[in-house]
Amino acid sequence: MPDAEDSMNDAGARPRGRVALFVTCLVDLYRPQVGSAAAQLLEGAGYVVEVPPQGCCGQPNFNSGDREGARKIAARVIDRFAPFDYVVAPSGSCAAMLRVHYPALFPEGTDERRAAERLAEKTFELTSFLYDVAGSREVAATLDASVTYHDGCSGLRELGVSRQPRELLKSVSGIELREMNQPDACCGFGGLFCVKYPQISERITGSKVRDILATDAEYLVAGDLGCLLQMAGKLERDGHDVKAVHVAEILAGATEPGD
């Protein structure tokens, strides 16, 4: 296995498998430190992490009704990620795209369908992989601050990601997790929705921001960069000091603003 030596976990045990990091196009462009934090967490849990050449998962096409375009992008992703033991994404919505929606893009009974189903089975959102597959119950990070966690819609409702990030966050030394009102309510991002209907999007985010501020938490944490960009942008525009960070950054102890 390539890179096995420098990717061994702290105990020096044999690597537990090869994980392909599906870093997501938003992390790739906006916040590389989320990708680094995810890789650090996965390596810390004993996995070999690799980053095959990659781009978008195809959600903009899929959710705009361009099923054919989504299928073509999916075929590429399936090809590139098929060789790995696991595929992990620091995003509930991109992981759900691979896990829930890819198989349905291909006709039943075809080789493509079977390949999509095989990929789906081994694809996970980051915190659910750490908690459910790797069995992690605590992380080594420290953060003396209060945080509130927003449930990204796809991760929560399509993948059941809810308990895993909260349990891991609570294991961060010094942290205080404060639940906001309706943490499962949409942030208003919705992919292209946020620029197609920006006024409605802003109103939805306004309600979310109200719930965030009511907790008086210093950090807003979420598992999806799309939601975070949306909420961070609104918090900044309205002049609020809450720091919006990805859950991977907190769990990896990398919460300094990446400016």
Add this chain to the structure above:
Amino acid sequence: METTSRQFKQLSLDALANATLQNSLDGVREIMPRIRTAALAERGDFEALCDRAQEIRDRAIRQLDTHLEEFERRVQAAGGTVHWAATGEEACQIVVQICRDVGASQLIKSKSMVTEEIELNDALEQDGFAVTETDLGEYIIQLRGEKPSHILAPSLHVTLEEVAETFVEHHDIERSAPLTDATEMLAEARSIMRDKFLQADVGITGANFLVAETGAVVIVTNEGNADLTASLPDTHIVVTGIEKAVPTLDDVGVLLRVLARSAIGERLSNYTTFVQGPRRAGEATGPENYHVVLVDNGRSKMLGTEFQDMLRCIRCSACLNHCPVYTAIGGHAYGSVYSGPMGAVLTPAFAGLPAAVHLPNASTFCGRCEAVCPVRIPLPSLLRRWRQRELNARPATDGQRIGLGLWRGLNRWPPLYNFAVRLAAIVLRSLSVPGRGGQRWIRRLPLVGAAWTDFRDLPAPTGHTFQDEWRRRKS
């Protein structure tokens, strides 16, 4: 079905600027999820109940023809008449004709979304009949000349002050003091309605379910007005959609349990009435004439298509109450009597996709609607199907199609993709300025980017991509 859904963008801006409406919608957003969750909590098996409800509705829709014919036979055997209306106009004509035949002049109605859909009141009033809505919310919007803004709470958008103004304007009552108290308003409406109930020649109701095995029409209300509407006048006309059929009485038991909990967070609605034909020999009350008008109006066209699942809908309104878009803009912005996620799926089916093209697009796909739907309609998937039809109908030169084509192409060529992302990271970074907490922010972008930066700031990228960083780390 007439809609103003083409004006969705403008109507939604109007709704966002309407402070009193926003206040009411905040209430829906806060209260409705809470009371539904509480109602579910006291019943441990709610999810299992929803599985059964879905299965019942699926079975009903799969054999809709059989159930409807059985229902018709039972109604006929009980002395009633069943009418089949292919369109809304046909349904209106049937009702108008029945009213003419019995020489009616005064009509009363209980709440029915199907009659809103087919604009029955307009047809009846054009023909000279006086129609009074007897559901309080429907009564209020009838006086105000408005459409319902919520399928269950039609006057959700009207404030108490506005109700008072409306009553003062329309009710011929001597007043010694201003009307401000809700209980007083209710008493006033009730006393006026009492006369209407007693004078009416025909009562028109909707139906929540049609029971095939017994021929019963099930009507659920919280005010009891449907019972008076159905039993006091000499003629009772039920106007409802063909999809309301269910096979058995046992099935209704399951559906009623999920309906009330999903709709209002209660175990049961206040009144659940089973109507089974006209007055029988020896009975003291009940109508002499009994008609059921079964309205198709686009429903049968959904059978056998990807939209068939939508016909399971039992109109509980949980999807509206939990929808971030509905609770941001309210029902009127949808331009259709059916709003929220269920309306965004139904309206293109009933009114045609070109008239309702915004509705499936104006969704964040958050999936909360599907999660709370008691008959598990995959609403986001159905909205996505509409988007697919709409996109495919656009010309190849359409901007969105070109954009999606470019994105697809870019994603199939990693070197080109990496180059583009690298470039974007540098360009966006160069447009950023320092802001809070040491972060850099983009305050203003041109063109399509303005749709973001007109409403929020954009966090600046670090200026290099993760994939480049990873390659450097590995080499």
